[in-house]
Amino acid sequence: xxxxxxxxxxxxxxxxxxxxxxxxxxxxxxxxxxxxxxxxxxxxxxxxxxxxxxxxxxxxxxxxxxxxxxxxxxxxxxxxxxxxxxxxxxxxxxxxxxxxxxxxxxxxxxxxxxxxxxxxxxxxxxxxxxxxxxxxxxxxxxxxxxxxxxxxxxxxxxxxxxxxxxxxxxxxxxxxxxxxxxxxxxxxxxxxxxxxxxxxxxxxxxxxxxxxxxxxxxxxxxxxxxxxxxxxxxxxxxxxxxxxxxxxxxxxxxxx
Amino acid sequence: xxxxxxxxxxxxxxxxxxxxxxxxxxxxxxxxxxxxxxxxxxxxxxxxxxxxxxxxxxxxxxxxxxxxxxxxxxxxxxxxxxxxxxxxxxxxxxxxxxxxxxxxxxxxxxxxxxxxxxxxxxxxxxxxxxxxxxxxxxxxxxxxxxxxxxxxxxxxxxxxxxxxxxxxxxxxxxxxxxxxxxxxxxxxxxxxxxxx
Numbered sequence: 001x002x003x004x005x006x007x008x009x010x011x012x013x014x015x016x017x018x019x020x021x022x023x024x025x026x027x028x029x030x031x032x033x034x035x036x037x038x039x040x041x042x043x044x045x046x047x048x049x050x051x052x053x054x055x056x057x058x059x060x061x062x063x064x065x066x067x068x069x070x071x072x073x074x075x076x077x078x079x080x081x082x083x084x085x086x087x088x089x090x091x092x093x094x095x096x097x098x099x100x101x102x103x104x105x106x107x108x109x110x111x112x113x114x115x116x117x118x119x120x121x122x123x124x125x126x127x128x129x130x131x132x133x134x135x136x137x138x139x140x141x142x143x144x145x146x147x148x149x150x151x152x153x154x155x156x157x158x159x160x161x162x163x164x165x166x167x168x169x170x171x172x173x174x175x176x177x178x179x180x181x182x183x184x185x186x187x188x189x190x191x192x193x194x195x196x197x198x199x200x201x202x203x204x205x206x207x208x209x210x211x212x213x214x215x216x217x218x219x220x221x222x223x224x225x226x227x228x229x230x231x232x233x234x235x236x237x238x239x240x241x242x243x244x245x246x247x248x249x250x251x252x253x254x255x256x
Numbered sequence: 257x258x259x260x261x262x263x264x265x266x267x268x269x270x271x272x273x274x275x276x277x278x279x280x281x282x283x284x285x286x287x288x289x290x291x292x293x294x295x296x297x298x299x300x301x302x303x304x305x306x307x308x309x310x311x312x313x314x315x316x317x318x319x320x321x322x323x324x325x326x327x328x329x330x331x332x333x334x335x336x337x338x339x340x341x342x343x344x345x346x347x348x349x350x351x352x353x354x355x356x357x358x359x360x361x362x363x364x365x366x367x368x369x370x371x372x373x374x375x376x377x378x379x380x381x382x383x384x385x386x387x388x389x390x391x392x393x394x395x396x397x398x399x400x401x402x403x404x405x406x407x408x409x410x411x412x413x414x415x416x417x418x419x420x421x422x423x424x425x426x427x428x429x430x431x432x433x434x435x436x437x438x439x440x441x442x443x444x445x446x447x448x449x450x451x452x
Contacts, residue, residue: 032288033284037284080340110379111383113340115376195441195445204437207430208427211431
């Protein structure tokens with residue numbers, strides 16, 4: 001029972017850690033190319049996130065299943081081949097069923113092959129862990145990445161076009177255009193944010209905001225460490241004083 | 257088209273791919289090395305030269321593979337898998353070749369070679385070339401890789417100075433570098449439409 005709960009909390013950790021604390025894009029800074037390249041609209045970003053999650057989950061599970069069969073010398077080429085297979089599957093599926101998404105993402109679907117996160121999870125996690133853990137880790141990373149690029153896209157689409165459009169890429173949904181910065185003939189959008197330069201600005205500002213929190217956390221940790229050292233020193237000094245007093249007392253007794 | 261026309265078209269295409277459709281700042285390939293290897297001028301020059309070398313070679317090798325092997329065999333959909341294997345083995349081969357014939361060059365370029373396999377610029381250019389003819393795909397390879405070299409060297413010179421600049425603590429390092437990249441991208445935007 002106890003081991004069961006430990007295992008369960010470990011599973012939960014594997015899934016939740018990459019979403020928030022070790023987000024592949026915002027904290028580890030991996031997979032930056034598609035994060036800047038396809039985030040002009042929210043729908044493209046969501047589509048990219050879903051395709052990315054599919055490739056990551058598929059390749060992680062397969063790598064984890066084959067981890068005892070693949071010889072160590074040809075590990076990396078074998079991983080790349082597995083990933084490329086899943087990317088080809090995703091490419092063909094999206095071309096057949098979501099042609100708008102396929103043309104919107106363009107060459108970035110093929111570039112999933114060289115995405116550092118996918119190869120990184122295979123090398124760092126899936127080849128050492130069981131199937132269930134690898135699946136959860138891949139899902140967590142996929143969802144974390146999806147949320148990260150969607151938030152960049154949200155900022156860029158609202159600021160860049162003044163509206164959010166649904167149904168242009170996922171054509172099975174009804175087409176909805178939400179006007180957010182555009183109303184009654186007033187247009188508050190800044191087209192720069194839809195351009196490449198805007199992507200760098202949004203990403204830079206997000207990183208700076210995250211920097212505030214990591215700095216605060218680091219300061220807190222440093223303060224806690226200092227306090228712990230001080231407390232240890234105090235305890236040591238007290239113990240020394242007690243020892244001294246004891247020996248002095250003993251000496252005094254002997255004198256008597 | 258006469259010979260001079262072809263040459264002018266080629267040169268214009270190279271400049272267009274190099275500056276106007278710059279690889280990192282407008283097409284977003286190869287952001288990882290652009291942000292990761294640009295802290296020192298020396299290493300950015302090494303990375304840039306290695307990328308020029310590998311992209312040109314990969315484009316030269318992959319063009320005949322796609323047009324004379326995959327397409328006649330009806331296997332066009334296998335392009336990504338074939339390209340990544342070709343690029344990975346090409347990088348390995350170039351590494352061995354340089355190690356044997358020029359150990360000093362290997363010392364300065366060698367460490368960047370394995371990183372290039374996972375540089376999206378290489379695969380991106382080769383994939384784009386599927387739709388281009390031979391001359392244009394060579395122009396794309398040459399222009400794109402030179403554009404990468406120019407931008408990463410410029411960026412690293414700026415970053416070396418930024419280190420000495422007293423930025424707010426949470427902006428230090430990557431955030432301020434990203435804003436710098438944004439300003440560089442705006443400068444590149446000013447060239448839009450210069451070459452039709």
